[in-house]
Amino acid sequence: MKYTTIVNNQTIPVSQIPEIPYDAFFELNAGFVTDAPELHCVNYFGYPAGSKVKLICCMADDLHHVIHVSSCQVHPTDQLPSLASQLFCFEKFEREIHENFGIQFTGHPWLKPLRYAHNRKDPGQTIANYPFYSIHSEELHEVGVGPIHAGVIEPGHFRFICNGEQILHLEIQLGYQHRGIESLFLSKTRLSERVQIAESIAGDNVVAHTLAFAAAWESLCGYKPSPMLESARTVALELERIAIHTGDLSAACADIAYQIGSAVFGRLRTPVINFMQEWCGNRLAKGLIRPGTDQYPFTPELAQRLAEVLLRFEPEFIEMNTELFKMPSALSRFERTGTVSLANTTAIGSVGLAARASGLSRDIRSSHPYAGYHTLKHEPIVKRHGDVYSRLQVRKQEVPQSIGYVRELLKSMETSQTVATPPGTPAPGSLVVSLVEGWRGEICHCAVTDAGGELLIYKVKDPSFHNWMALAMAVRNNEISDFPICNKSFNLSYCGHDL
Amino acid sequence: MLGHIKILYHEGKQFIPDVTTARVPGIFRGRPVISRTKADEEALVNICPLGAITASPVQLDLGRCSFCGECARQFPEKIEFTTDYMISVNDRERLIITEGVNEPLKISPEKVRREIPRLFRKSLKLREVSAGGDNSCEWELNAANNVQFDMSRFGIEFVASPRHADGVVITGPVTENMAEALQICYDAIPDPKVIILAGTDAISGGIFRDTPAINRDFLNRYKIDLYVPGNPIHPLTFINGVLDLIK
Numbered sequence: 142m143k144y145t146t147i148v149n150n151q152t153i154p155v156s157q158i159p160e161i162p163y164d165a166f167f168e169l170n171a172g173f174v175t176d177a178p179e180l181h182c183v184n185y186f187g188y189p190a191g192s193k194v195k196l197i198c199c200m201a202d203d204l205h206h207v208i209h210v211s212s213c214q215v216h217p218t219d220q221l222p223s224l225a226s227q228l229f230c231f232e233k234f235e236r237e238i239h240e241n242f243g244i245q246f247t248g249h250p251w252l253k254p255l256r257y258a259h260n261r262k263d264p265g266q267t268i269a270n271y272p273f274y275s276i277h278s279e280e281l282h283e284v285g286v287g288p289i290h291a292g293v294i295e296p297g298h299f300r301f302i303c304n305g306e307q308i309l310h311l312e313i314q315l316g317y318q319h320r321g322i323e324s325l326f327l328s329k330t331r332l333s334e335r336v337q338i339a340e341s342i343a344g345d346n347v348v349a350h351t352l353a354f355a356a357a358w359e360s361l362c363g364y365k366p367s368p369m370l371e372s373a374r375t376v377a378l379e380l381e382r383i384a385i386h387t388g389d390l391s392a393a394c395a396d397i398a399y400q401i402g403s404a405v406f407g408r409l410r411t412p413v414i415n416f417m418q419e420w421c422g423n424r425l426a427k428g429l430i431r432p433g434t435d436q437y438p439f440t441p442e443l444a445q446r447l448a449e450v451l452l453r454f455e456p457e458f459i460e461m462n463t464e465l466f467k468m469p470s471a472l473s474r475f476e477r478t479g480t481v482s483l484a485n486t487t488a489i490g491s492v493g494l495a496a497r498a499s500g501l502s503r504d505i506r507s508s509h510p511y512a513g514y515h516t517l518k519h520e521p522i523v524k525r526h527g528d529v530y531s532r533l534q535v536r537k538q539e540v541p542q543s544i545g546y547v548r549e550l551l552k553s554m555e556t557s558q559t560v561a562t563p564p565g566t567p568a569p570g571s572l573v574v575s576l577v578e579g580w581r582g583e584i585c586h587c588a589v590t591d592a593g594g595e596l597l598i599y600k601v602k603d604p605s606f607h608n609w610m611a612l613a614m615a616v617r618n619n620e621i622s623d624f625p626i627c628n629k630s631f632n633l634s635y636c637g638h639d640l
Numbered sequence: 641m642l643g644h645i646k647i648l649y650h651e652g653k654q655f656i657p658d659v660t661t662a663r664v665p666g667i668f669r670g671r672p673v674i675s676r677t678k679a680d681e682e683a684l685v686n687i688c689p690l691g692a693i694t695a696s697p698v699q700l701d702l703g704r705c706s707f708c709g710e711c712a713r714q715f716p717e718k719i720e721f722t723t724d725y726m727i728s729v730n731d732r733e734r735l736i737i738t739e740g741v742n743e744p745l746k747i748s749p750e751k752v753r754r755e756i757p758r759l760f761r762k763s764l765k766l767r768e769v770s771a772g773g774d775n776s777c778e779w780e781l782n783a784a785n786n787v788q789f790d791m792s793r794f795g796i797e798f799v800a801s802p803r804h805a806d807g808v809v810i811t812g813p814v815t816e817n818m819a820e821a822l823q824i825c826y827d828a829i830p831d832p833k834v835i836i837l838a839g840t841d842a843i844s845g846g847i848f849r850d851t852p853a854i855n856r857d858f859l860n861r862y863k864i865d866l867y868v869p870g871n872p873i874h875p876l877t878f879i880n881g882v883l884d885l886i887k
């Protein structure tokens with residue numbers, strides 16, 4: 142056997158993962174994804190193993206609900222044939238491994254620095270000297286935007302090559318937000334610290350990242366959360382989706398100067414996040430999820446309150462959407478703007494909302510169910526056109542769907558008892574893969590423990606890792622003035638990418 | 641058109657009439673109160689994942705606290721978080737809450753630079769720089785300008801260019817990779833200018849305070865005019881803090 146097969150949140154001994162030579166590893170993983178959109182790479186990373194580097198590749202099979210894990214050992218000085226030279230979805234993974242260990246991937250289209258991690262192999266590479274592409278031509282000009290942008294948002298640099306008003310090419314340079322999250326998981330050894338690191342990976346996606354961490358940790362410890370705890374976490378996850386999707390619709394309206402839409406969606410978000418505060422004392426759910434406990438039990442009073450909040454929210458949300466999506470002036474800005482084809486989406490390994498808007502049905506809630514999704518039987522919402530309109534439509538339709546799920550969960554959550562059993566200690570020499578579908582898309586956390594049960598490596602992958610490339614593809618041949626609306630329609634995370 | 645009128649009718653008035661007296665719903669964790677009750681101080685100090693609590697006397701540093709609530713949950717008779725969101729100060733020391741002291745947190749007027757109220761009382765334009773912020777404080781700063789909090793009614797607004805700004809609001813622990821951009825932005829703001837730190841990460845580095853990926857030299861170079869604690873900050877904490885600073 143060249144690989145081992147696991148399911149979401151399953152812990153296995155690392156020794157169970159077959160270690161194969163790199164050429165077999167290459168063939169195996171290239172073979173998985175070639176002409177098979179139902180398979181995609183959820184994580185591919187390296188960690189030091191003595192003087193060598195151990196590479197682990199996790200390939201999710203959405204049809205059979207399993208993850209194939211394979212591994213190999215290489216030298217940091219090795220020159221390895223690049224998977225990305227054939228399959229573009231490996232592009233970022235190989236750049237990351239190159240940045241961290243110096244491994245050369247021959248044939249990689251551009252082995253440029255990824256995020257200028259503080260512990261990068263070559264500290265001589267600095268963020269001020271990023272090797273941008275440029276085209277020398279009398280007709281073309283370049284536009285540089287960032288790292289600091291016009292609005293109150295995170296930093297990143299966009300370099301456009303334009304022909305007049307038209308964008309020919311966009312290169313996105315990230316890394317400004319790098320805080321050393323992955324190494325912090327190792328250096329902070331207390332669970333209470335680690336869970337706060339997880340909460341800080343992306344502050345607009347707290348529930349999903351913290352849940353991915355909690356599920357990974359609980360699995361490593363052999364701890365099974367109670368159905369009540371699983372349901373409460375699922376409610377929180379769907380509320381996060383409702384709140385942020387609503388806020389994103391507000392931002393899209395603001396970008397097309399549609400004041401009333403921006404104002405109404407903006408204020409509609411408030412009761413949902415205020416409910417989070419009523420539940421756990423924080424509008425963005427920081428503090429809510431902790432491995433092994435429901436320290437803020439979901440009481441019948443809260444259930445009652447939530448039902449009321451949603452009852453008021455839903456008709457107002459629908460009313461505003463109906464108005465927005467029948468206005469020709471809004472539609473003309475959304476339709477056929479920022480299109481990503483299904484072929485490109487698949488090639489770059491796009492995930493989540495962005496993938497679904499382009500016709501690629503990737504949704505961990507249905508393909509690798511966890512927490513409450515085993516019983517919810519989620520049906521992903523998929524669109525075909527891959528434009529701004531489609532991405533907004535996915536949001537518009539996912540919100541009522543999420544409301545439906547919350548209502549369904551509320552029915553089965555009548556009892557509330559507090560659980561507070563310490564999860565225990567992680568199994569030694571093990572690996573776990575934890576997948577969660579956040580509002581942006583698939584989040585993947587992988588942990589490997591050493592012989593003493595301590596964390597050897599903790600890998601975090603935010604959906605933005607893949608989807609920034611989708612934005613770069615989307616804006617090609619669009620007018621540069623449409624960049625903001627394209628960007629907003631993805632709403633990707635800078636810190637989730639930079640870690 | 642009719643649809644819009646209907647929506648306007650359904651929406652009614654959304655703004656908070658008085659931001660100084662508005663109440664926040666639920667179990668918001670604002671200014672903590674530490675009682676003089678005897679408690680196992682060593683255990684209390686150890687419980688805090690951010691090292692925000694120190695013993696004899698028991699003190700809690702709001703500039704380091706992530707408002708996770710763990711201490712209050714395990715020592716409910718010792719520490720209690722009130723819903724008082726007025727916790728912005730201009731004196732870093734005042735963020736340290738001592739046991740037995742239950743007083744509102746305020747701006748120390750003697751420490752406000754004279755030109756601030758003189759020039760900015762009716763209009764303060766700010767440039768926000770996220771330097772490793774996780775987009776939670778950025779999110780709440782945007783919310784401060786929604787139709788409910790409506791901060792711009794006080795003349796406080798975020799602007800796109802540092803050239804148009806009277807000061808900078810910093811979120812995040814200040815990453816090494818953003819250090820230069822932050823300096824360039826600050827230098828581009830015309831004098832006199834204010835510096836506001838929003839959120840625990842910006843004030844102390846938070847959970848990131850000892851990672852080598854951050855570089856906080858910028859903050860040691862200048863006087864900080866306002867500290868707005870929170871993780872993330874609450875829009876009301878920010879608005880009231882700034883209003884107090886410029887009044």
Ligand code: SF4
Pocket residue numbers: 687688689690691692693700704705706707708709710711712
């Ligand atoms: S609420 Fe603040 S002081 Fe208390 S444990 Fe959490 S971080 Fe520490």
